[in-house]
């Protein structure tokens with residue numbers, strides 16, 4: 128049985144189970160610090176199926192992109208549990224987990240997370256019988272650049288994001304009717320999908336070195352590099 | 360159980376630290392992964408960078424702590440962690456790591472105040488005699504804390520502006536010295552003379568508070584004016600004069616507080632307690648054969664570490680305080 132957790136956006140989710148069966152799933156939508164809810168949530172789902180940590184066979188976590196603090200809470204918790212209980216750790220992309228909500232769609236699937244100043248963390252996938260294939264790898268995009276790329280492909284694009292409303296107008300202006308928007312229930316990561324993805328990949332090779340996917344340097348680091356004459 | 364074996368974690372600023380302490384007195388292992396080299400180029404601790412490194416270092420630090428103490432989780436009675444104060448993002452890494460450990464091994468979780476940690480570093484080298492007074496001086500704190508008995512903390516004086524370590528860093532920056540400024544100024548001052556009469560902020564007659572921003576501005580003005588007049592600034596003398604002002608104030612406050620509260624002991628702790636001039640002046644004011652015993656932990660226990668958190672966790676254990684799984688990082692946590 129694998130324990131999965133996602134803290135990369137304000138929605139927080141925990142699940143227990145494996146590919147064959149999701150045994151428990153818990154999601155909260157309060158915009159509160161994840162530190163108040165993550166371990167109580169884990170404790171809650173474990174108790175709900177009368178299980179305890181000794182029954183775990185693996186830990187899966189979304190390592191970003193997303194809120195830096197949120198992702199750190201999830202990654203710190205997951206890597207500590209995996210390391211201390213000597214369990215395999217599965218590193219799942221928040222965007223790929225989100226894209227799974229449309230994994231039988233035709234056309235492009237574009238999960239994104241707002242990154243302020245007109246930027247988004249986004250990736251683009253295509254589906255083949257429920258299996259996702261990467262068209263554009265996850266990175267920090269200017270939304271305008273991403274939309275320009277998507278417009279050229281002239282295929283339908285399914286957008287999934289908790290931040291859809293910030294970008295809806297812009298997307299519609301560029302892509303018109305080829306753009307579709309996920310319903311609210313599909314705009315967040317479903318913890319059960321993390322379990323499913325975890326069973327398809329190799330665990331993290333070096334748990335100690337495991338770190339979130341920030342996709343951006345810290346601001347101070349960026350400025351320092353600029354001052355040193357590095358080019359991005 | 361009176362001698363629990365506690366694994367303690369500390370990540371309130373830029374040190375990723377873990378330690379195992381038995382009964383609040385015996386240090387079984389103490390590991391600190393310092394980020395000083397990383398933050399040097401920024402001229403100070405950058406919170407986001409610190410948080411990132413805590414996540415990277417934490418589990419390796421814990422594993423090293425466990426293996427060098429030759430213990431397994433079966434041998435541990437509790438997990439302790441710094442709850443606050445500190446940088447929120449940094450605290451959260453330690454807090455969530457500690458919760459995951461407590462949950463994974465079904466051990467109680469002990470929340471520790473960072474300043475209580477600094478104070479109880481003294482438990483690792485001496486027996487604290489109550490009533491005791493503690494002067495906690497670091498980059499983030501300048502506090503006088505009165506302890507009528509074990510586990511009771513009353514803040515009787517605090518800085519109203521900069522922490523003393525902050526003043527050191529700012530003056531060091533103006534003298535174009537690298538970060539952290541404390542050791543650099545201390546080193547320069549050793550070769551200088553007190554030639555400049557920088558102000559001492561005595562505040563109200565009965566106050567135990569501190570203020571270092573006036574002193575800092577005065578040093579900055581002095582250097583600025585000298586540069587304008589194209590006069591040579593003798594760095595060693597500026598450092599010695601600045602340090603003399605800081606030490607005068609710290610000693611005066613400590614001395615007055617100790618006598619007013621009839622403390623048996625004075626504990627001087629925190630990163631700035633490494634300062635040579637301060638140690639020397641305190642040693643003179645509170646001599647070995649005096650009425651008040653002076654306790655200054657060694658440097659490795661004065662700067663941020665988890666051994667001190669393990670020592671303070673013993674007090675939390677004795678008081679029967681336990682944290683729930685909803686424990687959060689508290690950047691502005693008050694001591695009580």
Ligand SMILES: [Zn+2]
Nearest residue numbers: 473477497663
């Ligand atoms: Zn400290």
